[in-house]
Amino acid sequence: MTSYAVDLLSDTLTRPSTGMRAAMAAAEVGDDVFGEDPTVARLEARVAELLGHGAGLFCPTGSLANQLGLRLHVAPGRELIADSMAHILRAELGAAASFSGITSRTWVSDRGRVTPEQALSMMVAGADIYHVPTALIALENTHNFGGGTILPLATIEAIRAGSQPHGVAMHLDGARLWNAGVAAGVELAAYGRLFDTVSVCLSKGLGAPIGSVLVGSAAAMREARVWRKRYGAGMRQVGILAAAGLYALDHNIARLAEDHARARRFADAVTEVAPVVDPAAVETNIVILELGGRPDTAADVVRGFADHGVRAYAIAPTRVRLVWHLDVDDAGTDLAIAAARAVFG
Numbered sequence: 001m002t003s004y005a006v007d008l009l010s011d012t013l014t015r016p017s018t019g020m021r022a023a024m025a026a027a028e029v030g031d032d033v034f035g036e037d038p039t040v041a042r043l044e045a046r047v048a049e050l051l052g053h054g055a056g057l058f059c060p061t062g063s064l065a066n067q068l069g070l071r072l073h074v075a076p077g078r079e080l081i082a083d084s085m086a087h088i089l090r091a092e093l094g095a096a097a098s099f100s101g102i103t104s105r106t107w108v109s110d111r112g113r114v115t116p117e118q119a120l121s122m123m124v125a126g127a128d129i130y131h132v133p134t135a136l137i138a139l140e141n142t143h144n145f146g147g148g149t150i151l152p153l154a155t156i157e158a159i160r161a162g163s164q165p166h167g168v169a170m171h172l173d174g175a176r177l178w179n180a181g182v183a184a185g186v187e188l189a190a191y192g193r194l195f196d197t198v199s200v201c202l203s204k205g206l207g208a209p210i211g212s213v214l215v216g217s218a219a220a221m222r223e224a225r226v227w228r229k230r231y232g233a234g235m236r237q238v239g240i241l242a243a244a245g246l247y248a249l250d251h252n253i254a255r256l257a258e259d260h261a262r263a264r265r266f267a268d269a270v271t272e273v274a275p276v277v278d279p280a281a282v283e284t285n286i287v288i289l290e291l292g293g294r295p296d297t298a299a300d301v302v303r304g305f306a307d308h309g310v311r312a313y314a315i316a317p318t319r320v321r322l323v324w325h326l327d328v329d330d331a332g333t334d335l336a337i338a339a340a341r342a343v344f345g
Helices: 018-025 038-050 062-073 095-100 118-124 152-168 177-184 186-192 218-230 239-251 256-273 300-308 330-344
Strands: 055-059 078-081 103-107 134-140 168-174 197-201 212-216 287-292 311-318 318-322
Touching: 018 239, 038 186, 038 197, 038 212, 038 239, 055 062, 055 218, 055 239, 062 134, 062 197, 062 212, 062 218, 062 287, 062 311, 078 095, 078 186, 095 103, 103 118, 118 152, 118 186, 134 152, 134 197, 152 186, 168 177, 168 186, 177 186, 177 197, 177 256, 186 311, 186 318, 212 218, 256 330, 300 318
Parallel strands: 078 103, 078 134, 134 168, 168 197
Antiparallel strands: 055 212, 197 212, 287 318, 311 318
């Protein structure tokens, strides 16, 4: 495996700190399939409260948390609508269709920022002989492939107001909702209460080694727990991992602002040598370099960064993604800036 001085492939690369490992080692555990793991119960209740919901369900992955959320709302023969670059459709291997028989349609947005008109105009409120009725609108905040962009609260409120009277549910892929809350100064519950279900990730910017939490009503989470077991993801003495999540909530939310500042500093520096990123578009911890019109491809740029000890990710032929996280400090950001200057200078 190649070793990099600075690894900006993803914020999933974070490793548990010494303090987090100590919390894991000391965790009280029980059998979670029987609902007897007290540490898991504390984590689920705490995340649910943070997001303004009645109950939570600890899941090993964000993809599973999302797919359980979709399953709760969309029966076969009904549809979900979402962004064309939504993680649930682009990066979860067609699970909604494969597991749950869910069909989908998409809108195309500017960096993941859907307008209320886009979402609501696509909604099919009711059935006829030709059209599939819309059961769910799925949003993503922050938007991964849009570059960590934040979906404004007012936009979500407008979509909720327009969809709820028609019985159309809403699910939030909030893998990086923590980042949105910190950057926008919005309480997590203000976002969470606008959705029927929300998934949040503990193993990205918050630094836990594994885990996501799905939240919703108590009845919905009871049903999701059955589907989690049916999908083969019932877990036993998993409080060891839930303890990492609790530690992350205590120690690693506010510090996300440091990741945001470093990502913006990198974008500012890159702009001095090449017009491949708009610093104003860097709202959180993700920087996407747009190479359209340049002779070098994303693969060329990724190789160039690697030659200088920096790992980046080609997410499209002309787009490169770099993600800041708690294992990248100021010195690492300086190295990334130096690599960018060498590649684009």
